[in-house]
Amino acid sequence: MIWRSGTVTGLGSLPGVDPGEAARFVLGELSVPHLPELPARGPHADLAGRGAALLADLHVDLQPSGWRMVPRPSRDGRRARDLLARDVDALEEAAHAAPPELLKLQATGPWTLAALLELHRGDRVLADHGAVADLAASLAEGLRQHVADVQRRFPGTTIALQLDEPSLPAVLAAQVPTSSGFRTLRAPDVQRAREVLRTVLAATEHTVLHCCAPDPPLVLLAEAGAVSVDASLPYDEDALGEAVERGTGLLLGVAPATGTEPPAVRAIVQTVGRLRDRVGVTDVTLTPACGLAGATPAYVKALLARLTEAAAEVAQ
Numbered sequence: 001m002i003w004r005s006g007t008v009t010g011l012g013s014l015p016g017v018d019p020g021e022a023a024r025f026v027l028g029e030l031s032v033p034h035l036p037e038l039p040a041r042g043p044h045a046d047l048a049g050r051g052a053a054l055l056a057d058l059h060v061d062l063q064p065s066g067w068r069m070v071p072r073p074s075r076d077g078r079r080a081r082d083l084l085a086r087d088v089d090a091l092e093e094a095a096h097a098a099p100p101e102l103l104k105l106q107a108t109g110p111w112t113l114a115a116l117l118e119l120h121r122g123d124r125v126l127a128d129h130g131a132v133a134d135l136a137a138s139l140a141e142g143l144r145q146h147v148a149d150v151q152r153r154f155p156g157t158t159i160a161l162q163l164d165e166p167s168l169p170a171v172l173a174a175q176v177p178t179s180s181g182f183r184t185l186r187a188p189d190v191q192r193a194r195e196v197l198r199t200v201l202a203a204t205e206h207t208v209l210h211c212c213a214p215d216p217p218l219v220l221l222a223e224a225g226a227v228s229v230d231a232s233l234p235y236d237e238d239a240l241g242e243a244v245e246r247g248t249g250l251l252l253g254v255a256p257a258t259g260t261e262p263p264a265v266r267a268i269v270q271t272v273g274r275l276r277d278r279v280g281v282t283d284v285t286l287t288p289a290c291g292l293a294g295a296t297p298a299y300v301k302a303l304l305a306r307l308t309e310a311a312a313e314v315a316q
């Protein structure tokens with residue numbers, strides 16, 4: 001179990017545009033630091049752009065309608081990969097004197113990425129069964145390369161990979177619209193959804209599946225070594241309890257990602273306590289409910305301080 005009580009991590013995104021400043025912040029404020037994501041730099045660094053940057057041997061371009069698959073490399077694709085490389089360089093430089101024991105990377109999951117990217121002919125990748133398979137295989141290979149690169153830079157550090165799947169419930173419920181907006185795309189069956197996730201999860205050993213949408217599909221999320229959910233939204237407690245019993249780790253979002261004042265430490269501890277009483281959770285890593293890109297720097301700092309204090313109480 002690499003995920004245990006007393007630890008705190010973020011879910012990826014932070015406010016700001018300076019990768020060096022963000023790297024120093026996560027290393028100084030989090031017991032489990034992560035590679036910062038800074039979507040304020042524009043679409044090349046947002047959920048879709050960052051996911052596209054990790055594809056191996058597939059190419060993308062930024063169109064007025066969003067990111068689209070194209071047959072050859074583009075300037076926008078190179079820009080997205082360059083921003084990712086700068087972020088890794090900044091983290092390596094900031095951690096040079098004291099590398100962390102555990103470091104978390106994040107990537108857009110295959111189903112959410114398939115719902116975001118368009119095929120060259122204009123519809124979403126999700127509309128094409130074969131294109132989804134190709135995307136998953138490309139993402140898996142890109143992530144293997146990414147994790148290996150980070151591992152070379154941090155040889156004594158355990159690397160964990162978080163796949164972000166905020167669109168997975170909508171994909172499974174056939175609620176993702178076509179590019180025209182007049183129809184919705186057919187949902188994959190559960191076995192197909194599982195196979196695609198497994199393709200990408202096989203890229204590395206320590207994995208987390210994160211979904212900050214209501215009613216996350218915990219049976220599928222438990223394909224990873226750990227699940228990450230928002231405790232304030234509806235979820236299947238029985239499914240979570242079964243996953244935890246099987247040894248699945250839990251990253252629990254216990255505080256809003258934006259606001260003016262974070263929850264009190266007592267309220268956070270009570271949230272974890274109620275879950276322990278109902279589900280039988282023993283080890284839990286605390287997180288914000290979602291990414292923090294929309295928060296002010298002051299709120300982010302205050303929030304992580306509250307989470308750190310609450311995690312220490314939870315671990316007692």
